[in-house]
Amino acid sequence: MKVLSPPTEELARNLLSKYPFKGYQFRLLGLHSENVVDHHLSRLMASSTTAGAIQDGDRSALLSLTENKYLSHHLERRASRLENFLRSDYEDPEPCRAMVGHFLTLPEADGFCEAWLPLDDIIGVGALLAGGFYQVGVEIRLARRLGPDFNPEYPEGLDLRTYEPADEQHLKDLCADFHEKNRFAFDPRLESSVRKRIYVEELSSLLKSPNIRCTTYWEDGKLVGFNTGKINRQLTERTGQGYGSLDLIVLHPEARRKGAGVGLSLAALEWLRDQKIEYVACRTMVSNYPATALLQTLGFRIVFAKVILHRWGNPNADAR
Numbered sequence: 001m002k003v004l005s006p007p008t009e010e011l012a013r014n015l016l017s018k019y020p021f022k023g024y025q026f027r028l029l030g031l032h033s034e035n036v037v038d039h040h041l042s043r044l045m046a047s048s049t050t051a052g053a054i055q056d057g058d059r060s061a062l063l064s065l066t067e068n069k070y071l072s073h074h075l076e077r078r079a080s081r082l083e084n085f086l087r088s089d090y091e092d093p094e095p096c097r098a099m100v101g102h103f104l105t106l107p108e109a110d111g112f113c114e115a116w117l118p119l120d121d122i123i124g125v126g127a128l129l130a131g132g133f134y135q136v137g138v139e140i141r142l143a144r145r146l147g148p149d150f151n152p153e154y155p156e157g158l159d160l161r162t163y164e165p166a167d168e169q170h171l172k173d174l175c176a177d178f179h180e181k182n183r184f185a186f187d188p189r190l191e192s193s194v195r196k197r198i199y200v201e202e203l204s205s206l207l208k209s210p211n212i213r214c215t216t217y218w219e220d221g222k223l224v225g226f227n228t229g230k231i232n233r234q235l236t237e238r239t240g241q242g243y244g245s246l247d248l249i250v251l252h253p254e255a256r257r258k259g260a261g262v263g264l265s266l267a268a269l270e271w272l273r274d275q276k277i278e279y280v281a282c283r284t285m286v287s288n289y290p291a292t293a294l295l296q297t298l299g300f301r302i303v304f305a306k307v308i309l310h311r312w313g314n315p316n317a318d319a320r
């Protein structure tokens with residue numbers, strides 16, 4: 001068995017090209033596979049990514065980790081994301097186990113690691129579980145097309161406004177108290193203060209981005225909900241087609257089931273349409289039934305499901 005660290009570009013391209021799990025998502029998002037391979041390859045070969053591969057005759061496997069600086073800051077230890085776990089044969093457990101064994105020897109594995117694996121990659125998920133990862137939940141990705149003819153009809157009587165900087169603290173409070181179904185909230189090994197803080201900080205950085213639109217929802221002069229829509233500049237520039245997403249949405253519990261979720265989402269979609277966005281994606285935990293129902297009402301279809309796994313390496317290593 002040969003270990004390649006980093007892997008050759010040729011091997012990485014070859015394994016990315018054979019990746020079997022995203023076909024439906026790509027078709028629905030109008031993505032051409034060469035564009036997607038180029039996009040992932042550029043991330044995989046970037047200096048911020050640690051990638052390794054093993055080769056044993058015709059069999060090969062590749063794994064890549066990217067440091068997540070933002071999570072490292074919250075968790076006070078190195079945090080990385082397992083971005084790719086590619087193999088020449090997805091039904092062959094051997095290279096998969098060997099690759100995880102190699103991963104466990106990397107210094108990066110000492111910190112916190114988060115992995116998303118396709119729900120269908122049973123062998124890959126099994127190998128990560130055997131390597132000390134635990135399952136936090138399943139996330140679904142949803143998508144819809146957005147043509148220039150998209151012309152929404154809003155539910156009546158909603159007080160929707162464009163976000164103003166003076167609203168920021170209200171948004172953070174709503175996010176901390178009521179964004180209860182995110183992947184960190186599902187991890188029992190994270191302290192509850194950390195679980196809350198992660199999404200609030202994510203909101204703060206989103207609000208600074210020039211690529212987002214935030215809309216607020218008001219009842220009786222009080223801000224009781226908001227959402228954000230975002231342009232995916234990287235993918236848009238790479239493919240020449242407009243890609244965007246719906247990101248955070250939170251309503252105070254007493255403001256729910258009155259159509260505000262639909263109203264806020266339509267406002268984001270309308271803005272994305274005006275930015276020439278043609279495809280919109282979205283993600284939620286599969287057990288977030290209200291969010292899934294809302295997205296289906298808005299014409300989104302489930303295109304992909306991923307298992308989210310977390311792992312804590314040696315707790316004494318690399319504490320910052």
Ligand SMILES: CC(C)(COP(=O)(O)OP(=O)(O)OC[C@H]1O[C@@H](n2cnc3c(N)ncnc32)[C@H](O)[C@@H]1OP(=O)(O)O)[C@@H](O)C(=O)NCCC(=O)NCCS
Binds near residue numbers: 258285
């Ligand atoms: C998800 C959420 C934004 C929905 O907002 P909402 O204002 O209640 O949604 P709407 O009133 O616009 O509902 C639109 C449709 O979605 C579906 N829906 C919404 N909530 C639902 C629920 N609890 N159960 C079943 N269906 C639901 C229904 O089809 C509904 O239409 P209907 O009321 O005519 O039946 C809200 O529940 C929320 O803030 N949840 C907590 C934060 C969160 O989970 N955010 C999503 C993270 S990805």
